[in-house]
Amino acid sequence: MFSIRAAGYGLRRAALGSRELRRGIVTDADVEQARKYCLNQLRHGDYEAYLIRQFVPRSSRDAYDALRTLNLELARLPETVSNPTIGRFRMQFWRDAVNSTFAGNPPREPISLLLSNAVAALASKAGPSSANSLKFWLLRLINIREQNMENRPFTSLSSLEDYAENTDATLMYMTLAAMPLRSVQMDHLASHIGKACGIVAILRGIPVLAAPSQPIQGPSGASVASTRNPALLLPLDVMAEVGLKEEDVFRKGPNADGLQDAVFKVATRANDHLITAREMLQNLQAGRDAGHDYEHEGETEHIYPKAVDGGERASADIQRGFGVLLEAIPAGDYLQRLENVNFDPFKVKSSWKLPWRLWQALRRQEI
Incomplete structure (x- = not known):
C-alpha cells in the first residue's frame, strides 16, 4: 500500500535537486531514510519480525526489512481499502514496483528503495540468479495476497x-x-x-x-x-x-x-x-x-x-x-x-x- 507516510517521504525528497530526483539514482541518504522507515513499520506493525531481524545475517537485513514491511502492507490491504477493486489496484502498484526495482529503476518510495539497495548488493555478491530467485518468490507472494483480497x-x-x-x-x-x-x-x-x-x-x-x-x-x-x-x-x-x-x-x-x-x-x-x-x-x-x-x-x-x-x-x-x-x-x-x-x-x-x-x-x- 502506498501510505501517507510514504507519500510524505516522496514529497520531502521532491525538494532536492533534479539530479537526485531522477528515477534510478539512489543515494546513501535515500537508503538510510528508507531503512528507518521500514524498521519503524516493523516495530509497530510486526513486532515479531522486528525481533527476529536481529538474528538474520547483517548482509541480508536490508532485504529482510524491506520484504517484511512489504508483506505487512499487503496483509493490511483487505482491511484498509473500501473495496477489493481498489485493493487490486494497490496490488498492481506493488507488482509494477517490484518489476521496476529489480530492473534497477525503483520507484521513489521507502520499501522499493531499500529493496533496490539489497538486490544490488545481492547481485554483486552472488550473481543475477539469486536476485531472480528473490523476485520469483516476491511476485508469488503478491499474487497469493491478491487472490485472497476478499477474506x-x-x-x-x-x-x-x-x-x-x-x-x-x-x-x-x-x-x-x-x-x-x-x-x-x-x-x-x-x-x-x-x-x-x-x-x-x-x-x-x-x-x-x-x-x-x-x-x-x-x-x-x-x-x-x-x-x-x-x-x-x-x-x-x-x-x-x-x-x-x-x-x-x-x-x-x-x-x-x-x-x-x-x-x-x-x-x-x-x-x-x-x-x-x-x-x-x-x-x-x-x-x-x-x-x-x-x-x-x-x-x-x-x-x-x-x-x-x-x-x-x-x-x-x-x-x-x-x-x-x-x-x-x-x-x-x-x-x-x-x-x-x-x-x-x-x-x-x-x-x-x-x-x-x-x-x-x-x-x-x-x-
Whole structure:
C-alpha cells in the first residue's frame, strides 16, 4: 500500500535537486531514510519480525526489512481499502514496483528503495540468479495476497496449508534467497515452519476479523457505512465437522458453539508442522537423514545441486541460516498460549517472554 507516510517521504525528497530526483539514482541518504522507515513499520506493525531481524545475517537485513514491511502492507490491504477493486489496484502498484526495482529503476518510495539497495548488493555478491530467485518468490507472494483480497473462508484445511506455503513459507524462502542460501534441507524446514506460521496467523486474526467494523460517520453524525464486513477464515470442512456457523461467531464471538473445537483442530495441524520441523532439525543436526522427502523438491526454485558431503553441508547450512528458522518460536509460543486458554482465540494475551525465548532458541540451536 502506498501510505501517507510514504507519500510524505516522496514529497520531502521532491525538494532536492533534479539530479537526485531522477528515477534510478539512489543515494546513501535515500537508503538510510528508507531503512528507518521500514524498521519503524516493523516495530509497530510486526513486532515479531522486528525481533527476529536481529538474528538474520547483517548482509541480508536490508532485504529482510524491506520484504517484511512489504508483506505487512499487503496483509493490511483487505482491511484498509473500501473495496477489493481498489485493493487490486494497490496490488498492481506493488507488482509494477517490484518489476521496476529489480530492473534497477525503483520507484521513489521507502520499501522499493531499500529493496533496490539489497538486490544490488545481492547481485554483486552472488550473481543475477539469486536476485531472480528473490523476485520469483516476491511476485508469488503478491499474487497469493491478491487472490485472497476478499477474506473468504478457506474451503479446506489443505487449502489453508497451501495458502501458508505461498505466504509465510515463501517469506522464509525469500530470506534464504537473500543470504543467499540454497539448500533442500533449509527449504524443507522453512516449508513446515512457514505452514505453521501461516495457520497461526489465521487463528490470531479471528478476534480482529470477526468483530463488527466501526461505522463511518457522515457530516450530520449519522452512520452512513461500515468500513468492512466481518470475516471468519477458518476452513469450511473443519467448521462443518464441528457444526460451527459463521453467523454465530459474528453475533456471539467466543460463545459460538463449536468455535473452540474448530480452533483446536486447526491449531493441531499447525503444531504438527512444528513437531515435524523439530524432529527434522534434530535428525539433521545429528548427521542423519531428515526423515522424509521434501514434497516441493523439483518445483520452480526448488531445484538443488547434488551435494557430495550431504551431512556436513546440511549441518553448515543450518548453522548459517538458523536465524531464519526462529520464525517457529513465535508460532509455537502462540499455540502454547492458545492451549492455556482452552483454544479460545479471544482470550489469548500477548507474550512478554518472546524476546527471551528467541534468545534461548538461538543459544540452544533448538526450535
